[in-house]
Amino acid sequence: MTQKTVLNATHRELGARMVDFGGWDMPISYGSQIEEHHAVRRDAGMFDVSHMTVVDLHGARTRDFLRHLLANSVDKLKVQGKALYSCMLNEQGGVIDDLIVYFLGDEFFRLVVNAATRAKDLAWIEQQAKAFNVAVQERPDFAMIAVQGPNARAKVVGLLHEVDRARIEKLGRFAAAAAQGPHGAPLFIARTGYTGEDGFEIMVPEEQAEAFWKELADAGVAPCGLGARDTLRLEAGMNLYGQDMDEDVTPWEAGLAWTIALDEGRDFIGRKALEAQKAAGVPRAMVGLVLDDKGVLRHGQKVLTDHGDGEILSGSFAPTLNKSVAFARIPASTAGNLRVDIRGREVPVRLVKFPFVRDGKPCEGI
Amino acid sequence: MSDIPGDLKFLKSHEWARVEDNGLIRVGISNHAQEQLGDLVYVELPEVGASVQAGSSAATVESVKAASDIYSPVSGEVVEVNEILGDKPETINEDAYGEGWLFVVKASDRGELDELLSADDYAELIEHEDD
Numbered sequence: 001m002t003q004k005t006v007l008n009a010t011h012r013e014l015g016a017r018m019v020d021f022g023g024w025d026m027p028i029s030y031g032s033q034i035e036e037h038h039a040v041r042r043d044a045g046m047f048d049v050s051h052m053t054v055v056d057l058h059g060a061r062t063r064d065f066l067r068h069l070l071a072n073s074v075d076k077l078k079v080q081g082k083a084l085y086s087c088m089l090n091e092q093g094g095v096i097d098d099l100i101v102y103f104l105g106d107e108f109f110r111l112v113v114n115a116a117t118r119a120k121d122l123a124w125i126e127q128q129a130k131a132f133n134v135a136v137q138e139r140p141d142f143a144m145i146a147v148q149g150p151n152a153r154a155k156v157v158g159l160l161h162e163v164d165r166a167r168i169e170k171l172g173r174f175a176a177a178a179a180q181g182p183h184g185a186p187l188f189i190a191r192t193g194y195t196g197e198d199g200f201e202i203m204v205p206e207e208q209a210e211a212f213w214k215e216l217a218d219a220g221v222a223p224c225g226l227g228a229r230d231t232l233r234l235e236a237g238m239n240l241y242g243q244d245m246d247e248d249v250t251p252w253e254a255g256l257a258w259t260i261a262l263d264e265g266r267d268f269i270g271r272k273a274l275e276a277q278k279a280a281g282v283p284r285a286m287v288g289l290v291l292d293d294k295g296v297l298r299h300g301q302k303v304l305t306d307h308g309d310g311e312i313l314s315g316s317f318a319p320t321l322n323k324s325v326a327f328a329r330i331p332a333s334t335a336g337n338l339r340v341d342i343r344g345r346e347v348p349v350r351l352v353k354f355p356f357v358r359d360g361k362p363c364e365g366i
Numbered sequence: 367m368s369d370i371p372g373d374l375k376f377l378k379s380h381e382w383a384r385v386e387d388n389g390l391i392r393v394g395i396s397n398h399a400q401e402q403l404g405d406l407v408y409v410e411l412p413e414v415g416a417s418v419q420a421g422s423s424a425a426t427v428e429s430v431k432a433a434s435d436i437y438s439p440v441s442g443e444v445v446e447v448n449e450i451l452g453d454k455p456e457t458i459n460e461d462a463y464g465e466g467w468l469f470v471v472k473a474s475d476r477g478e479l480d481e482l483l484s485a486d487d488y489a490e491l492i493e494h495e496d497d
């Protein structure tokens with residue numbers, strides 16, 4: 001049974017091409033996917049991300065619970081409204097999901113997890129929460145709209161109630177706050193995103209989502225599909241769960257070492273396995289690849305190196321660069337002479353640091 | 367559906383064939399196919415002089431989303447390819463039945479043309495493909 005967000009009819013009215021995305025009927029593009037990508041890099045675009053799962057956690061020991069549940073440390077969250085990106089691991093150190101956690105009160109945190117992993121995430125979180133007496137409450141009553149691009153914040157702020165504008169304008173990166181939108185809609189506004197551009201991810205009550213979407217469109221924010229979201233996040237060097245990492249991959253092997261906090265005395269799930277793998281030597285690394293030749297790197301293609309084979313994880317044409325880039329997992333310590341097998345043809349690729357694009361421009365060496 | 371030129375014949379896999387005045391067969395992909403693929407970013411064409419088989423892969427088109435094999439509607443020898451597509455693959459998105467053609471075949475067995483779908487039959491096929 002395919003699920004629909006509350007904006008489904010709005011997408012269809014706009015002529016969106018709809019696809020099944022993890023069990024959800026979602027717009028992949030409204031017209032040209034490349035134009036939508038450029039709209040976000042150059043101005044402002046919006047995405048319906050209501051399929052993502054919002055989970056509220058309440059209870060006196062919620063912070064303790066999250067110290068145990070997450071590989072990143074919620075102790076970094078000191079100011080109410082601040083957010084943190086983290087992996088949630090199994091005992092083997094494999095990634096169950098990646099998520100954002102918001103600190104909303106001494107006894108109240110909010111998680112946003114992936115749509116495709118909803119059922120297993122909820123089961124895992126509920127199972128772990130019992131010992132901490134934390135209440136786990138899904139929030140399907142929220143729609144979510146990501147507004148992204150260099151002009152995204154200004155366009156959103158212009159739609160807010162006057163009393164909220166200055167405060168939301170000053171909202172720091174990776175922080176969230178409540179504000180009043182058009183027609184009194186109560187919004188939860190976070191300065192986060194999945195495109196590498198500045199902007200907001202905004203939760204809005206379902207019944208007010210359609211009106212808010214239309215206000216944003218009238219303010220000049222371009223509707224963009226999940227196709228553009230994928231090329232934007234790849235250029236920005238951001239992982240996609242299920243493609244770049246999963247339960248058989250540790251954060252060390254997925255370019256996510258920066259999200260692991262080995263703070264003293266914190267016994268989080270998967271920590272022992274992570275420490276053991278690090279001590280033994282991490283066998284594989286996630287790297288960035290650029291194809292300077294014609295062609296497109298795609299998920300599943302084989303990467304040939306002097307130290308053994310690897311594979312392309314996320315790979316696509318990158319509209320900002322006008323060539324193809326990819327993430328690949330390859331044997332650690334591979335330094336050069338990389339080739340990708342594209343339909344039986346061995347094509348040389350360049351090993352690079354990612355992100356590939358930052359602030360709308362190609363990074364140095366890409 | 368009325369935008370499909372009546373002189374074209376089709377494979378179920380969305381390639382079109384047009385018999386030119388000189389008897390050669392020009393090949394491309396349908397407007398429906400380019401819509402499904404989305405923005406095209408790379409086209410791999412056969413060499414001039416290569417032989418192609420009806421129903422076998424002769425070229426590859428890649429959109430942002432995916433790579434797709436292009437089957438030749440007829441067997442024969444490739445006598446011309448659309449060089450414009452090397453720099454401007456988006457020409458297929460803009461004009462699938464015209465400037466966005468892929469290659470031209472000198473057919474070895476014109477009888478194969480009779481196996482192809484008429485424009486009307488193809489229109490019906492893609493109508494049923496959309497739910």
